[in-house]
Amino acid sequence: MIIDFMYFQILMVVLLVMLFASTFRILREYERGVIFLLGRFHKIKGPGLILVIPFVQQIVRVDLRIITMDIPSQDIISKDNVTVKVNAVLYFKVADPQKAIINIENYLEATSQLAQTTMRSVLGQHELDDILSARDTLNADLQRILDQSTDNWGIKVTAVEIKHVDLDESMIRAIARQAEAERSRRAKVIHATGELEASQQLLEAARMLGKQPEAIQLRYLQTLTEITNDNSKIIVFPLPLEFGKMFQSITEQPLPPTETPSPNEIT
Structure with missing residues (x-):
């Protein structure tokens, strides 16, 4: 009996220690705890030391730091019917832990899928030149649309950055030919402008010399x-x-008429 009583005391001590450990929780500065009381939302606690009643309350930890998520390469058909592959980086954070846990099952997966579909939809409305050159505008549009769509989930999208645009080899060669033609056009325009300026200066110099x-x-x-030069003999x-x-004036003067002798003078 004494041994059984000792085992019972040890078991009670272990249970008390486990109960104590599960009652007190420590949340870091960037963490918040969503507390449920008998399955219903109760409050948000943290950071620091918090008290959770075992078997009555449950806690779900939520990280409030900015999350960096890579958006996989998406096959996009631009407005001018060019197929490209585009990947990007998404930066977001949990602004409302209650909405992030209650309104959406998995906010990480949902945000990732929404970012992929939104990127295909937005970039498909622009031409290839805009995708390659106007990235700042496209990033701002993507950030604004995603932020509005995830507002009901308690998610704040801080930035979207397009990383890389993959083009087909034939399209790369076409762009290279286009750039070469553009440079040739600029060279011709610059040469013609130089000729025009030179002719104007020569005309002004001729007037001054005249x-x-x-x-x-x-x-x-x-x-x-x-x-x-010194070595020239000419x-x-x-x-x-x-x-x-x-x-010219001498050659243009008419010759004097020649007088024909009369017959009397000949005889």
């Missing part, structure tokens, strides 16, 4: 120094334009 005829002669001499001397005008 006001002072002596200036054109100085320009001739400067050109002579530029095209002549001397190039520019002929002033006045000489050309003088010869």
